[in-house]
Structures are given as C-alpha cells and as structure tokens.
Amino acid sequence: MNQVFMNIIANAIDAIDEATIQGKMNARVPKIKITTQINSDRQIVIQIADNGIGIPKSIKQRLFEAMF
Structure with missing residues (x-):
C-alpha cells in the first residue's frame, strides 16, 4: 500500500511541475x-x-484498461 501512495503523490508532483512549465x-x-x-x-x-x-x-477514458 505504501508504494501505491508514493506513486500517487509522485504523479501529483509531476502534474504540478508540468502545469508550472506550461x-x-x-x-x-x-x-x-x-x-x-x-x-x-x-x-x-x-x-x-x-x-x-x-x-x-x-x-x-482508458485509465482502467488492462495494460494501458
């Protein structure tokens, strides 16, 4: 479960970084x-x-597709 939370938080950081860059x-x-x-x-x-x-x-639309 720890890895799940770490990945979600890393994605949030990436989203903020990308918004800042753009x-x-x-x-x-x-x-x-x-x-x-x-x-x-x-x-x-x-x-x-x-x-x-x-x-x-x-x-x-594709988030829950297997192997996406």
Whole structure:
C-alpha cells in the first residue's frame, strides 16, 4: 500500500511541475492535499488531490484498461 501512495503523490508532483512549465499555474500556489476520515460504515477514506495540470480526456477514458 505504501508504494501505491508514493506513486500517487509522485504523479501529483509531476502534474504540478508540468502545469508550472506550461505556465498554467498563474498565481496559484502549488498544493497537494491529503485527507483521511472514517465514514459511517467504519471504512477508512483517503483522498489525495492536487491543483496540477490534470489528466487529458483521451487518457481518462482508458485509465482502467488492462495494460494501458
């Protein structure tokens, strides 16, 4: 599980770096936000968000394809 979180955070850093390179951050402060909570079903919920460049629509449609 540690490797999963490390990869997600590394991707967030890359997205912020790419947005900065492309000049799309403007005056925004780069952010990676990690929140945790326990929901009503007593499940742990972990959310990771960044304000980087985002994923192109053409790639979003294929994210869950095997071997993509």
